[in-house]
Amino acid sequence: MSVRDTSVPDPEVFAEEWEAWHRDKDARLASEHGFLSITxxxxxxxxxxxxxxxxxxxxxxxxxxxxxxxxxxxxxxxxxxxxxxxxxxxxxxxxxxxxxxxxxxxxxxxxxxxxxxxxxHPGHPLRTAFAGTPAYAPDPRWVVTGRYEAFAEPRPTTVGASVEGLKHVYDAPGRVVFALDGQELSLTAFNGHTPGSLTVLFTDATSGVTTYAANRNLGVAAPGPDGTVVLDFNRATNLPCAYTDFATCPLPPAENRLPVAVEAGERIPHERLAQR
Incomplete structure (x- = not known):
């Protein structure tokens, strides 16, 4: 694997920060009235x-x-x-x-x-039996520097959903361009949860093999003044539909199907593996 990276953080500190982030993410998912409590x-x-x-x-x-x-x-x-x-x-x-x-x-x-x-319901078995989300071990090699390219105007983008027949429409303000395995790739981006930040939905060659088939989500901090963005694929997360059939999560735009294996971030939840 060849990933373009501008800095190499201390592996021990990097892993500790990732572990803290992942514990917090799972805690929110399994909170008293989080997605795992939906019946x-x-x-x-x-x-x-x-x-x-x-x-x-x-x-x-x-x-x-x-x-x-x-x-x-x-x-x-x-x-x-x-x-x-x-x-x-x-x-x-x-x-x-x-x-x-x-x-x-x-x-x-x-x-x-x-x-x-x-x-x-807080007592829903999916929540009370939750043992955490499996994930690839954090690796600084999957921190990729790219650039953000804004569209002239936000593009209304219709995507499918985890519920058959349902559609979602989001305004895409631009795309992020980056390199993996020597290939220049791009992902259409939607607005993130904080001003200026972005979120990308994607699948890749691991989807349906080691990672959830339908989608994964990656949050991206606001681009720098020159359009520089950092994509940390170690923090690629499952959406709620990876755990429960009671979610209406969006699917990635067709152009967000990466032809490479992103062996980083969250893997197929134990709950879905048990249904195979």
Whole structure:
């Protein structure tokens, strides 16, 4: 493997920092109401429906999501106790509201233009049995320096999802260009979680072999003044759909299928290996 790298950090310090980052990532995944606590993915329609472990009858329409609670049932929404009929209103794409009953959080959200309900129970076996995410040993060789090339205008980019038939649309502000194994490669980038940062979804030659088949995610810090970016593939992570079927994760754009084996970052979760 040949990876262009501008600096070689101390391997021991590098490994310690990676271990701390990975423990934190897994802790958030397995937090009390994290993705591993989700027990169902329910799609709302105009017809009221009831769901296991969730109070009330749920529906959606032009005015947004509505729940009709039976006598004696209640939920806490934004710190306020609600009873009877409660209108959540129109939820924006990729937005969500939490309704709480006891130790259960009921996520009310919109994904791919569809209103959904996802209950999160701390006692869900997927969460309580979680033993951490397997990953390649951290290696500074997989820290790659590249450049960011902004598009003239953000490009609306439609991608598939882990749920068949669902589509996501993101604005792609540009792409990152870098070299691996002597090849110049590029990845279409989406906006990250902090201002100026980027996120890339990708697959590579390890996908479906040692890493999750559908996607992996890599966060990239904001480019430098000259467009320089650093891609640390050791921090390539699984999305929630790698662990649970109750996620609606986006798939990478077609152009983000790397022809090389990125033997770094998170591997197929134990939970998926057990289903093979």
């Amino acid at each position: 169902g993915l329910h799609w709302l329609s105009a017809e009221p429906q009831t769901f296991p472990g969730v109070p009330g009858a749920w529906s959606t329409g032009p005015d947004g999501v509505v729940v009709e609670l039976d006598e004696g049932e209640e939920l806490v929404v934004d710190g306020v106790t609600v009873r009877g009929r409660h209108l959540f209103g129109v939820i924006p794409e990729r937005g969500g509201v939490d309704a709480v009953r006891g130790d259960t959080v009921i996520e009310v959200a919109k994904r791919g233009g569809n209103d959904i309900v996802r209950p999160r």
